[in-house]
Amino acid sequence: MDVHESVLELVGGTPMVRLRTPEGSAALYAKLEYLSAGGSVKDRIGLHMIEQAERDGLLRPGATVVEATSGNTGAGLAMVAAAKGYRAVLVVPDKTSAEKIATLRGFGAEVVVRPGGLPAEDPGNVFNTAARIAEQTPGSWLAGQYDNPANPGAHYATTGPEIWRQTDGRITHLVSCVGTGGTISGTGRYLKDVSGGAVKVVGADPAASVYSGGDGRPYFVEATGHVCHPETIEDVWPESYDQDVVDELVPVGDRDALLTLRQLAREQGLMVGGSAGLAVAAAQRVAAGLGPESLVVVILPDSGRQYLSKYFNDAWLLRLGFLDGEDDAARAGDAVPDSLRDAPLPYVNRLSTVAEALTVLRARRDLGLPPVLPAGPCPVGPDRRPTAPELAGSVSLDMLAAAVEQGEVAPDALVRDHLAAPLPHFGAGERADAVLAEWEQRDDEVAVVLYDGHGIGLITRDDVRKLL
Structure with a gap:
């Protein structure tokens, strides 16, 4: 019978499909990792890390698997844990899609949600939370994908050989996202070894990620790149990421990645996730710069079905300003004067003192401007525009001044401890009449x-x- 003994035998072994590219460019093939049993490229490391831990005596019957994850590694670990009879406790950041969290719980895992915008040293950080849970749970094992050699090892043993075989050794360029670094490091290392160094390895990276020289601010494509909170004291890169394997890093903006993944679904029938959209956007650039004698393979990590409430939701994209809206209607962005569009957003650093914030707010009132400002982590550089996740609160002159006058707040206290709720936000492309109707309720x-x-x-x- 053509059957398998367990779901674990269905990890990996994913197909490849050719993507349409302009005439004259290199052939571009996508490896569809979302067709693995658990729905993503991370199935491979979930299985490999657990089985290596078993061989090393770190996992015994009845043990608990613990990990900090953005969702996909958690799903791979939860699936394998369920098949092998382990308990799973997974810590995820609050920006993780609802579908991913539901998937983890569907596999029977316990899910702990923690704020994603915390410095590395904060005890509530997802990584520190997972480490603490593992330390306090008898018989537990912390997978530690970021520093676990079984992560790139899984791809050296499986993904790389599959791609080499599927292309009959004709691959010239590999394009992959860089998150923990395991996929690109393990796959890329194998392809370089088997080709005598001929295969070029290209990393696709969010434009804000520090891997490719960005400032580390939050971005909207999940499960790839490297964010560095401005209050983090020491930025530590994962040991799973072997920089020597990567020949080039291609930064890709959120809009390019998100519109690419939607285009893939609507024009080529491939519904993929954000990191896949980012990888394809980078791969298209690579292929366009090569001739037809080259063959590019891009790894698509997961399915768009994990992001239906986000990347395939027009309302979500419009609210964040990723869609431009209706050309024939007045839009929220039209209310921002052209002279201010290129200026930094007025903003209060949450590490400012209350006295400093009051000075700024009073100056705004003197200029006839509303004495209310968004607040959040310190931007890197004077021209940086904070992203929506960084606008974590607000400060009001009237409220802050009253608290100081009544002795409830000391002038030298930090703003971060006295923030009001975040200001409402609207996407630049939203219709002005709809914005006003919603705003009137606040x-x-x-x-x-x-x-x-x-x-x-x-x-x-x-x-x-x-505007109306």
Whole structure:
């Protein structure tokens, strides 16, 4: 019978399909990792890490598998744990899609959600939380994908050989995202070894990721790149990432990645996730710069079905400013004066003192501007526009001044300990009439306008009314 003894035999072994590219460019093939049993490329490391831990005597019957994950590694670990009879406890950041969290719970895992925007040293950070749970849980094992050699080892043993066989050794370029670094390091190392160094390895990276020289601010493509919180004291890169394997890094903006994945679904019938959209956007650039004698393979890590509430949700994209809206209607972005579109968003650093914040807010009132500002982590560089996840609170002159006058807040206290709720935000492409109708239900004087997830200006209700 053509059957398998368990789901574990269905990990990996994924097919490849040719993507349409302009005439004259290199052939571009996509390895569909979302067709693995658990739905992503991380199935491979989930199985490999657990089986290596068993061989090393770190996992025994009845043990608990613990990991910090953005979702896909957690799903791979949870699937393998379920098949092998282990308990799984997975810590995820709060930006993880609802579908991913539901998948983890569907496999029977216990899911712990923690804020994703915390410095590395914060006890509530997802990694520190997972380490603490593992330490406090008898018989547990922390998978530690970021530093576990079984992570790249899984791809050296499986993904690389599959690609070499599927292309009959004709592959010239590999394109892969860089998250933990395991996929690109293990696969790339094998392909370089088997080809005598002929295969070139290209990393696709979010434009804000520190891997490719970005400032480390948050971005909107899950499960790839490397964020560095501005309050992190020491930025440590994963040991799973072997930089020597990667020949080139291609930075890709969120908008390019998200519109590419939607285009893949609508024009080529491939519904993939955000990191896959990012990888294809980079791979298309690579293929366009090569001739037809070259063969490019891009790894598509997971399915778009994990992101239906986000990347395939027009309302979500419009609210964050990734869609431009209707050309024939007044839009929220029209309320931001052209002279301010290229200026940094007015912003209070949450590490400022209350006295410093009051000085800024009073100056705004003296200029006839609303004395209310968004607040969040310190931007890197004077021209940086904070992203929506960084706008974690707000400060109001009236509220802050009253608290100081009543002795409830000391002038030298830090703003971060006295933040009000975040200001409302609207996407630049949202219809002005819809924005005003929603805003009328709130008491906020000021709102933030977002374009590609970044704040580009502050507006008032009157600014929007003038458009109608």
